[in-house]
Amino acid sequence: MPALDGVTGLRVVADARAIDDARWVAAGGSDVTLLRIAPDEVIAIDAVAVELDDGHAIVVDERGLVAATCPIDDVRRRTEWPLTAEAEVSQGAVAGVPVKLVRLDADHVRIFTAAAYAHDLADRLGWPT
Amino acid sequence: MSGANLRDGTSSGGRLVVDGRPLAFDEGDSVAVAMLRAGEWPGRGGTLCLAGDCGNCLATVDGVAYMRSCQVAAAPAMSVDRHPADAMPPLPAWADAQLDGDVAVGEPAVEREVADVVVIGGGRSGRAAAATASVDGREVVVLDAGTGEEVVGVYPGPTIVARTPAGMRHVTATEVIVATGAAEIQPVCPGAELRGIVTARAAQRLHASGVALPDAVAIGTPPEGVPCRPLDGVLVRFVDDGDGHIGGVVTADPVTGVETTTACRTAIVGLGWSPRDVLARMAGPTVPVSVVGSAAADHALPPPADRAAIVCRCMGVSVADLEEASGAGYGELELLKRATLAGIGTCQGGACLPHVRAWSAAQAGKAPEPFTARPAARQPTLGEVAADVTVDAFRRTPLHDEHLALGATMDRFGGWWRPWHYGDAMAEYRAVREGVSIGDVSTLGKLVLSGPDVVEALERLYPCHVADIKPGRSRYALLLNERGHVMDDGMILRESETRFVLTFTSGGAANAEMWLRDWIETWGLRVHVLDQTMSLAAVNVTGPLAGELLRRLGLDETPRYLGHRRAAVAGVPCHVMRLSFTGEAAFELHHPLDGSVELWRALMDRGADLGIRPHGLQALFGLRLEKGHVIVGMDTELDTTPRRLGMDWAVRMEKPTFIGRAALERTGKLPDHRRLFGFTMDGLAPTEGSPIRVGDEIVGHVSGSWTSPVLGKAVMLGWQKRSPFADRVEIDGREALVTSTPFYDPEGHRARA
Numbered sequence: 001m002p003a004l005d006g007v008t009g010l011r012v013v014a015d016a017r018a019i020d021d022a023r024w025v026a027a028g029g030s031d032v033t034l035l036r037i038a039p040d041e042v043i044a045i046d047a048v049a050v051e052l053d054d055g056h057a058i059v060v061d062e063r064g065l066v067a068a069t070c071p072i073d074d075v076r077r078r079t080e081w082p083l084t085a086e087a088e089v090s091q092g093a094v095a096g097v098p099v100k101l102v103r104l105d106a107d108h109v110r111i112f113t114a115a116a117y118a119h120d121l122a123d124r125l126g127w128p129t
Numbered sequence: 130m131s132g133a134n135l136r137d138g139t140s141s142g143g144r145l146v147v148d149g150r151p152l153a154f155d156e157g158d159s160v161a162v163a164m165l166r167a168g169e170w171p172g173r174g175g176t177l178c179l180a181g182d183c184g185n186c187l188a189t190v191d192g193v194a195y196m197r198s199c200q201v202a203a204a205p206a207m208s209v210d211r212h213p214a215d216a217m218p219p220l221p222a223w224a225d226a227q228l229d230g231d232v233a234v235g236e237p238a239v240e241r242e243v244a245d246v247v248v249i250g251g252g253r254s255g256r257a258a259a260a261t262a263s264v265d266g267r268e269v270v271v272l273d274a275g276t277g278e279e280v281v282g283v284y285p286g287p288t289i290v291a292r293t294p295a296g297m298r299h300v301t302a303t304e305v306i307v308a309t310g311a312a313e314i315q316p317v318c319p320g321a322e323l324r325g326i327v328t329a330r331a332a333q334r335l336h337a338s339g340v341a342l343p344d345a346v347a348i349g350t351p352p353e354g355v356p357c358r359p360l361d362g363v364l365v366r367f368v369d370d371g372d373g374h375i376g377g378v379v380t381a382d383p384v385t386g387v388e389t390t391t392a393c394r395t396a397i398v399g400l401g402w403s404p405r406d407v408l409a410r411m412a413g414p415t416v417p418v419s420v421v422g423s424a425a426a427d428h429a430l431p432p433p434a435d436r437a438a439i440v441c442r443c444m445g446v447s448v449a450d451l452e453e454a455s456g457a458g459y460g461e462l463e464l465l466k467r468a469t470l471a472g473i474g475t476c477q478g479g480a481c482l483p484h485v486r487a488w489s490a491a492q493a494g495k496a497p498e499p500f501t502a503r504p505a506a507r508q509p510t511l512g513e514v515a516a517d518v519t520v521d522a523f524r525r526t527p528l529h530d531e532h533l534a535l536g537a538t539m540d541r542f543g544g545w546w547r548p549w550h551y552g553d554a555m556a557e558y559r560a561v562r563e564g565v566s567i568g569d570v571s572t573l574g575k576l577v578l579s580g581p582d583v584v585e586a587l588e589r590l591y592p593c594h595v596a597d598i599k600p601g602r603s604r605y606a607l608l609l610n611e612r613g614h615v616m617d618d619g620m621i622l623r624e625s626e627t628r629f630v631l632t633f634t635s636g637g638a639a640n641a642e643m644w645l646r647d648w649i650e651t652w653g654l655r656v657h658v659l660d661q662t663m664s665l666a667a668v669n670v671t672g673p674l675a676g677e678l679l680r681r682l683g684l685d686e687t688p689r690y691l692g693h694r695r696a697a698v699a700g701v702p703c704h705v706m707r708l709s710f711t712g713e714a715a716f717e718l719h720h721p722l723d724g725s726v727e728l729w730r731a732l733m734d735r736g737a738d739l740g741i742r743p744h745g746l747q748a749l750f751g752l753r754l755e756k757g758h759v760i761v762g763m764d765t766e767l768d769t770t771p772r773r774l775g776m777d778w779a780v781r782m783e784k785p786t787f788i789g790r791a792a793l794e795r796t797g798k799l800p801d802h803r804r805l806f807g808f809t810m811d812g813l814a815p816t817e818g819s820p821i822r823v824g825d826e827i828v829g830h831v832s833g834s835w836t837s838p839v840l841g842k843a844v845m846l847g848w849q850k851r852s853p854f855a856d857r858v859e860i861d862g863r864e865a866l867v868t869s870t871p872f873y874d875p876e877g878h879r880a881r882a
Binding site for chain 2: 078
């Protein structure tokens with residue numbers, strides 16, 4: 001049964017080109033997963049530092065998200081948009097809860113939501129709350 | 130009409146239960162055909178089309194009301210209850226239990242898909258349209274009621290929602306083709322509500338099914354191959370046999386007008402066709418929908434109906450009703466529909482629209498465009514409507530479980546679960562006024578703005594000065610729209626020359642964020658915006674001993690009033706903001722979510738000997754009322770200006786520009802008849818929402834009320850909406866005095882202490 005756990009990283013708002021060219025530093029032994037949720041905003045999961053060419057960039061620790069990896073069929077029926085193989089990162093509502101989805105492979109996704117929504121999302125998907 | 134089976138007099142399918150009595154049916158029968166075969170009339174009267182176009186065969190089938198029995202295949206042990214002729218069907222017996230939550234009902238599955246083209250209708254036109262659409266490789270979905278895929282609505286998107294045997298199907302497409310054919314025109318004349326009348330196509334279907342049509346006459350175009358006596362002349366009325374069944378038909382010579390009465394037991398009416406285009410009429414102007422085949426044909430309208438006739442059987446609208454509404458000025462077809470309700474019933478105008486158009490054409494000299502239709506074209510069950518629909522998710526702060534452990538009663542407020550009280554709101558109030566208390570304010574909106582144009586942006590967005598706020602200082606601000614109406618309020622906190630933090634109300638944060646982003650983008654200013662509302666938690670530490678508690682937890686230097694700084698509290702990195710909504714010294718500690726429980730527990734632990742208690746919204750609302758602080762959305766209305774709140778001080782009209790300035794300048798020169806006042810009176814506070822009277826006239830209402838322990842009387846905020854404004858009013862049958870705010874500590878010494 002999937003379970004939502006807290007994730008950490010950096011949230012950055014900056015010029016789009018600066019984000020394109022950003023150099024990320026990951027927590028030890030992990031890779032940085034980038035959720036580019038807008039041209040000027042990115043959530044870098046497991047990042048601990050970043051070099052950016054934007055003196056006014058906003059860079060903050062992000063500790064308000066939870067995530068779980070689950071079979072795509074767990075969320076397909078409750079997703080407002082068709083889950084296509086082309087979309088690597090998508091965002092919208094699953095079971096009425098705002099989420100971001102990262103397609104891991106043909107059968108699995110990693111689902112992110114704000115910790116404030118964790119209880120509702122888990123409850124609606126039948127996961128442990 | 131008799132129920133003789135022309136084949137062999139026996140049944141081959143099984144038995145239904147109709148109105149509590151068993152009834153045999155043949156394999157392949159619809160419920161309606163099975164009832165006719167047995168000599169029962171589906172529904173309570175009116176012409177049967179057996180094509181799903183009218184509402185004359187409605188029944189409750191296996192507990193589901195408003196089913197067209199002609200479209201439901203008969204099945205063994207199926208329970209069928211005909212609807213009453215002149216009332217809504219009763220709720221099934223299980224409904225009460227379900228409403229009480231005692232019965233769990235399965236939720237239909239929902240299948241979502243995307244296609245290039247959706248073709249509704251699987252007849253000849255539909256198949257041709259599907260073949261054409263798929264030629265260039267486009268993905269085409271055909272939804273055909275004949276195979277059980279019954280479209281209930283066409284929505285913007287466009288998204289087509291269909292009921293299928295497997296559940297609900299939601300198809301989003303770029304193009305919709307309606308190929309649903311044509312419906313037969315129903316007779317509209319006296320006696321049309323009788324049993325024994327069928328359309329020509331229905332007669333053919335019954336004949337093909339082996340159901341006899343005894344002593345049948347045909348009016349209009351007779352059905353091919355069905356034994357009947359064709360009548361000359363135009364239909365005038367049907368004659369009641371005294372038992373609700375037709376006993377004859379009156380026709381008239383179209384030239385001489387001479388009437389002829391013909392005795393019969395079955396009347397077959399072939400009065401022409403009308404487009405079955407309800408789904409196209411539902412689509413709206415923005416949905417790319419086209420209509421093909423008979424549904425697009427220009428069928429002739431029927432002759433105008435007799436004045437006494439019922440034109441819309443679903444809603445019981447007569448021709449006389451159309452005349453009355455038109456005479457009152459509702460002549461245009463859309464208005465006529467709304468004024469009389471013709472066309473809003475079960476069949477969404479499928480039966481009445483040609484007659485309403487014909488009547489309107491006779492009045493105006495030309496046929497009007499058909500009126501629009503609204504979903505659903507078929508009555509879905511509540512389960513089908515609710516399938517996969519979710520209510521709003523209410524957010525939880527990271528302290529939710531702490532509140533529950535402390536015995537909090539939680540309530541939903543501004544999109545969040547929040548503690549209403551912890552069992553003793555008065556003790557919570559006293560902790561704030563006399564000692565120290567903490568409150569969970571994680572729900573506040575929190576934005577970070579950064580960029581070379583940030584001051585310029587905020588000066589335009591807010592009615593107060595921004596440029597003179599020094600780093601480390603903050604200012605209360607209203608947020609206005611272009612009309613000068615208050616949208617939200619909060620704090621502007623400056624961190625550096627080019628970086629600010631903004632706070633907003635819990636319920637208004639999302640709207641405020643969109644508002645800021647839209648304007649900044651519109652102006653093309655170089656400002657980055659980050660929403661941290663759900664990334665940061667916040668605890669308000671308030672009361673005369675708040676500073677002492679924070680010093681115990683490592684905050685040696687607390688900010689002075691309206692100051693703020695970054696510092697660790699109990700080892701948790703915080704943005705410490707010195708504000709006050711309670712009227713006492715108050716420090717908001719904004720911090721990362723994962724430090725929230727640790728911080729909360731440290732505050733409770735180190736404040737134990739100071740008498741610390743957490744406070745909920747109930748106490749907070751009383752505390753703020755004593756200070757006369759407004760809550761946007763509770764005390765304000767959609768068109769509330771700063772002047773109406775008595776908050777002109779928050780608007781600096783000497784600024785050359787800000788959103789809402791032009792409107793405030795214009796309306797500021799006009800007399801105003803609305804004002805939010807403070808009121809006090811002896812005794813207990815009246816209920817919020819209580820009317821405020823001057824003499825016999827209600828002049829406003831109470832927007833917030835609290836029985837103040839520290840002041841020993843009731844304090845209120847409330848509206849007067851009549852000028853001249855009164856100094857003394859009556860609330861809850863008692864005299865109340867207009868009183869300037871703040872009621873408590875008007876000089877603000879305690880908040881600054």
